[in-house]
Each structure stands twice: as C-alpha cells, then as structure tokens.
Amino acid sequence: MVGFDDNLMAIKDKLCGNSSKLQVIPIVGMGGIGKTTLxxxxxxxxxxxENFNVRAWVTLSQDSSKEKVSSSLVCAMENFVVGRSNESNEVKVFQALKGRKYLLVLDDIWSTKAWDDIMMMFPDDNNKSRIILTTRLSDVAAYPDSCSHLHEMDLLDDDQSWNLLRQNIFNGKEDYPLELEIIGKEIARSCGGLPLAIVVIAGVLSKVDNNRASWEKIARNVKSTIAKEENGKFEEILSLSYNHLPRHLRPCFLYMGGFPEDYDINIPRLVKLWVAEEFIHDIRPSSVSRSLEEVAEEEYLADLVKRNLVMVTERKSDGRIKTCRVHDLMRELCIRISRKENFLVHVTDKGIPVENLRRIFINRNDLNCLANIYRSTTRTVICFMELNKDSYKDLTYFRFMRIICILSARCDMSDCIASLCVEDFNLFNIRYLAFPYPTKIPPTISNLLNLQALIIHESLNECKQSLPTKIWTMKELRHLICYRFGELPNPPDEGASSGYGLENLQTLWEVTNLICTENILEMIPNVKELGICYTIDNREKEYELDNLVRLKQLERFKLTLSYPLDVWKGKNITLAFPKTLKWLSFGGWSRPWSEMTIVGSLPNLQVLKIKENILRGETWETVEGEFLELKHLMIKGSKLERWVTESNHFPKLERLLIHQCLELRNISNDIGEISTLELIEVKSGLKSTAEWAERIQREQRDYRYDVTEVRCLNLSFLVL
Structure with a gap:
C-alpha cells in the first residue's frame, strides 16, 4: 500500500498495545487523504x-444520530446480539460487547456531540478492546481521550505520489512505457499529495491510450479533470468539509481561495484583511478583552486549521502561525464556490467578467483589466504581481473601495518613491491600504476617515516613509506598518486632551527615532506591537525609554540601534518595560549583561532575541526566579564568552538559537537538563559550541525518550 506502510504499522502497534484499558485510536486529516483507506x-x-472476538464497522455522517449508529452496530454484530425485542438498540449493543474483546471502527465522525451520544454503548472490561475513529476535525479526534496521541495523516511526497499513480494504472507492473514517466510524475505532483486525487486521475489515465500525447492532454487540466470525474464524486467529498463549516467561517475560508496556487499566506496580513472585510465578530466573549485581530487568529484561523482545511507552513518563534496555505484542490473548490456565490473572482491572463464583482484578486502584471469592470459594486482589489506606476490610474475610478492591497512592485523602477496622489482618490470607505514601496502621503489622507490599516510592505534603497501631522486625527487607524517609517510628526500641543490621538492603534512598526515622551505615548495608549530604530541622526537626544511602562497593552517590542557603539556609549539610558510584554527583540545596543535581570523579571515574556553586540561583558550569569515563561531564546552576533546557568533558570525554554557567536567557548551543560527543551540551533559559530550541543543530545539519550533536536548550520563557516 503505497505511502501507507508506516501509517499502517503505527495503527497496528496501537491496536496490539499492552494497555488493557479500552483505547480510542483517532485518525485525523483532510478529506481524501486516506483515513478510511488506512x-x-x-x-x-x-x-x-485474530486478536478480537467481535469486530464491527459503522460509517457516520453529518446528521448521524444515536439511533442510526446503534441500529447500524446491531446489524453489523447480528451474530452476537441477543435480548428481548423490546430492548433498545443501545442496550443490545452494550450487551453484545460486554465481556468480549472488540474492535470497532467509527468512520467519518463530525462532532463531539456524536461521541457523547454513543460512548455509553462501549463497555471497558480491561480486555484490550479498541475503537478506531476517523475524522477531519482535530478537536473531535482529541475529544474521547485528551491524552491520546492523534494519528495525523500527511500528504504523500512526489515519489510516493508517482508510485501510487503508477500502481493504480499499471497494477504494480514495472513494464510500462518509459516515455510516460516524466509526464506521469508531473501529473502526480499536480495532485498535491492527496491520495484520493491520485486514484481518481489514475482512473482517467487508465481509460486513455498509453502514449505521451494522451497523457499530456490530461496533464494540462489535471484539477478540472479530477473535479468532473465520476459525476463529481471527488468534489462532493471535498465539499463535505465546506458544507460542515459554521456560517461565520465560510467567507474566511473562501477568501483564502483567492490567493495564488502554492502561495504561503502571511497570517498577520490575512487577519487584518478579514477584519477590514468585517468577517470577524467576537462570537465567544471572554473575560479578557481581545482585539478583532486576536479573535481572527485565535478562533477563526485556529478552527480552520483544526478542521484540516488549512495547512500550517511556518510558525513564529512564539509558536503562533506565521504562514499557511490551502491545498491546491481545496483552493479550486473555493474558486468554484466563490464564482457561483459571486463572492470573489481570481483574475489571471484569461480574462475577467465585468459585472457585479465584489472582490477581485489579480494575478497579472497590470491593473488594466479594472478599466472594464462595473465599478460601483467592487469593494476589494488585491494584486499579487509586480506592477508599473501607470497601472494605478485605474484605481482612481473606484468610489466604494474598502480594500486596496498591492503586494509587489517592479524592481526596475528608476524612482524608489512612486507617485501616489491620494488627493485624486475619493475613497471615503477605504479601510485597508497597502502598497509595496514608500510613497508620498499628503495631509489629505486624513480624509480617509474609515482607514484601519496603512501598510508599506518593503522599502527600496532603504528610503524612510514619512507621515503627515494629520495622521494624529485618524481615529480608526489600527495598524501603521512599514519597513521603516521616518520620525513621527509632532502631535499638536494640546495632544490627546483635545481629541487628537490614535486610541485604536494596535501596531506601529517600525518608526525611526521615537522619543517616548508622556505626550507621545498618551496618543498611542493601546498599542500592542511597537518597533523603534534609533539612528545616528538622533544621538544627542534622550530617548525616555523608561516611559514605555505606560503602554499597558504592549506585547511585542523591537528595539534597534543602527549606529556605531562608541557613538552612544556614554548615554544615560534607563530601560523599563510593561509587565504585559511577551516578545522582545534587542539589536545593536551595548548594555552590561547584569541588566538582563530587568528583562528576566518580565512575568509574561515568552520570546527574547538578543542581536548584534547588544550586551557588554564576557560572562552572563543567570539566577533562579527569572525568565519563568520564556520559551524561545536567540543570541546572535554577541561577544559573550561564558554563559553560566542552570536548568531551573529557564524552566519552560523550548528553543535555543545561538547564531554567529564567535567567542562563546563555555556554556553550562545544565541547559541539557531543561525538560521542555526541543531544539538547540548553532549557526555560523565556534565548532566547540556545535560539539557542546551534540554532546548534550548524546547524554539525553540515556535518560530521555524525546531528546532535544540539534541543528548545526553553515558548518563550513564554523571557526575552529
């Protein structure tokens, strides 16, 4: 069974395990991935x-009831069912299983309620009985036993995909036409590792001539061929997951179908777009006040991931999702549903319909297609391709736009600052405005009273984005994000007391030479993410960083000094941070290691990144009672030589990254005794540091089952 051997062995091990208690074995994964086959x-x-006295299989459905399940089980176990005719089927099932060692398969269960309804039918007689449960929903899989290990199905790799395709077409024979191998592997790869898709397309290929021309014709339209085959049965299987979605999740999922194929979707950007589209509502009020962006990430996105509709491709240092993607075939489903429901359209070079387009996702290198669109209905334009400056003129015709998101700029532009005349826009309803490069922002931007997010994705030639004084009047602003803003304009003297200020601002990232006066911080009282870079232009001023404690909502803070250390060594700088801080990055500062106790005392700090000669001194000696919640620690470009610590000084540390530390020769071995430690990564450092990490891993094998992963990168650059 191609691609299933290891999975089958794992399930068999659990079925024949030593535990005498009744065990539920959950198999979880997206539709079509092979759960039922396994x-x-x-x-x-x-x-x-031969290990079980009684075996029975029942397939549930989205509308399964206790009565339907018990009736199916009675039929499946008719040789064991005894009892009076007036007894309920639930009683009959229980009596049939009582005292017997049984194996049941509950295939395709959709809710925790379904388990609650039937669980009392299954006696636990400590005789090694087992129940296999298959589901697309991770929370359902974990529900019967929260301590049980989920068996999560993975997509097939390219070789496994080709082998499965070949086996289904040629019945495992090796004597197939070799000219078909290259195109066959391309077809298999187009199925995205989904076994059901591979089996379906194999059925199509088995009906055509075994020559290159016939296969190339199929290869040009793999996804549409799969969707239409067997009277749409494949699409029906995938559609079950969509049909089971609660109403509030459907627009969020369909929205992801607008992104290009195999595109890693940036989560911070995605949740801001969802908020601007008004998809997000706090449907589960909690005692802790949450922003809509937090609700989007913690509830909506997490739910889609649990339902195996979204694949996580990268996580942040704090464990949150950084990027994700939708399987190609699920994306095709999104596009078809979106087109049918007029939710959005994905535009390529194939043309575009011109009426009633509410959301347009453009994957071509100009916006000329917008000229033919009936503009009064369009609310969203997101463009993924590199654009030239002339393309922007078409945006000026739209009067009801809510979202304009341009993600790429032409790299051959002569100017690093493109001309964007906000004066020409009549975009009163705009909520989200994102461009790929710095642009002149005039004072009239304050006319955009509903603007929530102003985002400049990158900077060409490291130009700083300037902001007008009128920015302080934009009450709805939630996010100001740029590779590098210039200095914030001074707010009016009367400040927050006269109605100026950005009370809704959550993100200010990253601003140059911010002087943290009480007046400035009063204007951004609820900011959660703040990035500041100090340059040599500001070396004579005091930064007043001790005022940061006034930001009672601050959770992420990045602090960078981008001028030589000797320029500011004599400055008297007091550091103080609010207790709410969870993520902290220092770069370029030169402070004594003893001051790390200020950071270590932060009660909620989970991520700490120390970069580029930030701390002075040869030795860092930690103490107990600090860094109690720290999970991720990066030390990069430090001149540290000796690190003295104990395992209980970092009780929850999971990831330790030591990068470019060319003088670090002595590290306490106690780090290897941190029970939560999952990863040590040594990059471009001393060879002795890499050997220390590998030695810790070897020693752990004597007393730990889950040894720490060790990565030693760029070994050719390690200094001996």
Whole structure:
C-alpha cells in the first residue's frame, strides 16, 4: 500500500498495545487523504482479526444520530446480539460487547456531540478492546481521550505520489512505457499529495491510450479533470468539509481561495484583511478583552486549521502561525464556490467578467483589466504581481473601495518613491491600504476617515516613509506598518486632551527615532506591537525609554540601534518595560549583561532575541526566579564568552538559537537538563559550541525518550 506502510504499522502497534484499558485510536486529516483507506487496511489485516472476538464497522455522517449508529452496530454484530425485542438498540449493543474483546471502527465522525451520544454503548472490561475513529476535525479526534496521541495523516511526497499513480494504472507492473514517466510524475505532483486525487486521475489515465500525447492532454487540466470525474464524486467529498463549516467561517475560508496556487499566506496580513472585510465578530466573549485581530487568529484561523482545511507552513518563534496555505484542490473548490456565490473572482491572463464583482484578486502584471469592470459594486482589489506606476490610474475610478492591497512592485523602477496622489482618490470607505514601496502621503489622507490599516510592505534603497501631522486625527487607524517609517510628526500641543490621538492603534512598526515622551505615548495608549530604530541622526537626544511602562497593552517590542557603539556609549539610558510584554527583540545596543535581570523579571515574556553586540561583558550569569515563561531564546552576533546557568533558570525554554557567536567557548551543560527543551540551533559559530550541543543530545539519550533536536548550520563557516 503505497505511502501507507508506516501509517499502517503505527495503527497496528496501537491496536496490539499492552494497555488493557479500552483505547480510542483517532485518525485525523483532510478529506481524501486516506483515513478510511488506512482504517480499512488495519480492520481487515489478518494479524489484527485474530486478536478480537467481535469486530464491527459503522460509517457516520453529518446528521448521524444515536439511533442510526446503534441500529447500524446491531446489524453489523447480528451474530452476537441477543435480548428481548423490546430492548433498545443501545442496550443490545452494550450487551453484545460486554465481556468480549472488540474492535470497532467509527468512520467519518463530525462532532463531539456524536461521541457523547454513543460512548455509553462501549463497555471497558480491561480486555484490550479498541475503537478506531476517523475524522477531519482535530478537536473531535482529541475529544474521547485528551491524552491520546492523534494519528495525523500527511500528504504523500512526489515519489510516493508517482508510485501510487503508477500502481493504480499499471497494477504494480514495472513494464510500462518509459516515455510516460516524466509526464506521469508531473501529473502526480499536480495532485498535491492527496491520495484520493491520485486514484481518481489514475482512473482517467487508465481509460486513455498509453502514449505521451494522451497523457499530456490530461496533464494540462489535471484539477478540472479530477473535479468532473465520476459525476463529481471527488468534489462532493471535498465539499463535505465546506458544507460542515459554521456560517461565520465560510467567507474566511473562501477568501483564502483567492490567493495564488502554492502561495504561503502571511497570517498577520490575512487577519487584518478579514477584519477590514468585517468577517470577524467576537462570537465567544471572554473575560479578557481581545482585539478583532486576536479573535481572527485565535478562533477563526485556529478552527480552520483544526478542521484540516488549512495547512500550517511556518510558525513564529512564539509558536503562533506565521504562514499557511490551502491545498491546491481545496483552493479550486473555493474558486468554484466563490464564482457561483459571486463572492470573489481570481483574475489571471484569461480574462475577467465585468459585472457585479465584489472582490477581485489579480494575478497579472497590470491593473488594466479594472478599466472594464462595473465599478460601483467592487469593494476589494488585491494584486499579487509586480506592477508599473501607470497601472494605478485605474484605481482612481473606484468610489466604494474598502480594500486596496498591492503586494509587489517592479524592481526596475528608476524612482524608489512612486507617485501616489491620494488627493485624486475619493475613497471615503477605504479601510485597508497597502502598497509595496514608500510613497508620498499628503495631509489629505486624513480624509480617509474609515482607514484601519496603512501598510508599506518593503522599502527600496532603504528610503524612510514619512507621515503627515494629520495622521494624529485618524481615529480608526489600527495598524501603521512599514519597513521603516521616518520620525513621527509632532502631535499638536494640546495632544490627546483635545481629541487628537490614535486610541485604536494596535501596531506601529517600525518608526525611526521615537522619543517616548508622556505626550507621545498618551496618543498611542493601546498599542500592542511597537518597533523603534534609533539612528545616528538622533544621538544627542534622550530617548525616555523608561516611559514605555505606560503602554499597558504592549506585547511585542523591537528595539534597534543602527549606529556605531562608541557613538552612544556614554548615554544615560534607563530601560523599563510593561509587565504585559511577551516578545522582545534587542539589536545593536551595548548594555552590561547584569541588566538582563530587568528583562528576566518580565512575568509574561515568552520570546527574547538578543542581536548584534547588544550586551557588554564576557560572562552572563543567570539566577533562579527569572525568565519563568520564556520559551524561545536567540543570541546572535554577541561577544559573550561564558554563559553560566542552570536548568531551573529557564524552566519552560523550548528553543535555543545561538547564531554567529564567535567567542562563546563555555556554556553550562545544565541547559541539557531543561525538560521542555526541543531544539538547540548553532549557526555560523565556534565548532566547540556545535560539539557542546551534540554532546548534550548524546547524554539525553540515556535518560530521555524525546531528546532535544540539534541543528548545526553553515558548518563550513564554523571557526575552529
């Protein structure tokens, strides 16, 4: 069974395990990934059959009830069912299983309520009985036993995909036309590792001539061919996941279908777009006040991931999701549903319909297609391709736009600052405005009274983005994000007391030479993410960083000094941070290691990044009672030579990254005794540091099952 051997062995090990208690074995994964196939192989395996007195299989559905399940089980176990005719089926099932060692398969369960309804039918007689449960929903899989390890199905890799395709077409024979191998592998790869898609397309290929021309014709339209095959049965299977979505999640999922194929979707950007589209509502009020962006990430996105509709591709240092993507075939489903419901349209070079387009996702290198659109209905334009400056004129015709998001700029532009005349826009409803490069922002931007997010994705030639004084009047602003803003304009003298200020601002990232006066911080009282870079232009001023404690909502803070250390060594700088801080990055500062106790005392700090000669001194000696919540620690470009610590000084540390530390020769071995430690990464450092990490891993094998992963990168650059 191609791609399933390891999975089958794992399930069989659990079925024949030593535990005498009744165990539920959950198999979880997206639709079409092979959960039922795996359960079938295990259920019919001869070595498994002989271990159980009673076996029964029941397939549930989205509308399954206790009565339907019990009736199906009675039929499946008719040789064991005894009892009076007036007894309920639930009682009959219980009596049939009582005292017997049984194996049940509950295939395709959709809710925790379904388990609650039927669980009392299954007795636990400490006789090694087992229940296999298959589901697309991670929370359902974990529900019967929160301590049980979920068996999560992975997509097939390219080789496994080709082998499965070849096996289904040629019945495992090796004597197939070799000219078909290259195009066959391309077709298999187009299925995205989804076994059901591979089996479906194999059925199509088995009906055509085994020559290159026939296969190339199929290869040009793999996804549409799969969707239409077998009277749409494949699409029906995938659609079950969409149909089971609560109403509030459907627009969020369909929205992701507008992104290009195999595109890693940036989560901070995505949740801001969802908020601007008004998809997000705090449907589960909690005692802790949360922003809509937090609700989007913690509730909406997390739910889509649990339902295996979204694949996580990268996580941040704090464990939150950084990027994700939608499987190609699920994306095709999104596009078809979106087109049918007029939710959005994905535009390529194939043309575009011109009426009633509410959301337009453009994957071509100009916006000329917008000229033919009926503009009064369009609310969103998101463009992924590199654009020239002339393309922007078409945006000026839209009067009801809410979102303009341009993600790429032409790299051959002669100017690093493009001309964007906000004066020409009549975009009163605009909420989200994002461009790929710095642009002149005039005072009239304050006319955009509903603007929530102003985002400049990158900077060409490191130009700083300037902001007008009128920015302080934009009450709805939630996010000001740029590779590098210039200095913030001084607010009016009367400040927050006269109605000026950005009370809704959550993100200010990253601003140059911010002087943290009480007046300035009163204007941004609820900011959660703040990035500041100090340059040599500001070396004579005091930064007043001790006032940061006034930011009672601050959770992420990045502090960078981008001028030589000797310029500011004599400055008297007091550091103080609010207790709410969870993520902290220092860069370029030169402070004594003893001051790290200020950072270590932060009660909620989970991520700490120390970069580029930030701390002075040869030795860092930690103490107990600090860094109590720290999970991620990066030390990069430090002149540290000796690190003295103990395992209880970092009780929750999970990831330790030591990068470019060319003088670090002595590190306490106690770090290896931190029970939560998952990863040590040494990059471009001393060879002795890499050997220290590898030695810790070897020693852990004597007393730990889950040893720490060790990565030693760029070994050719390690200094001996």
């Amino acid at each position: 359960a079938t192989k295990a259920y019919h395996d001869p070595s498994i059959n």
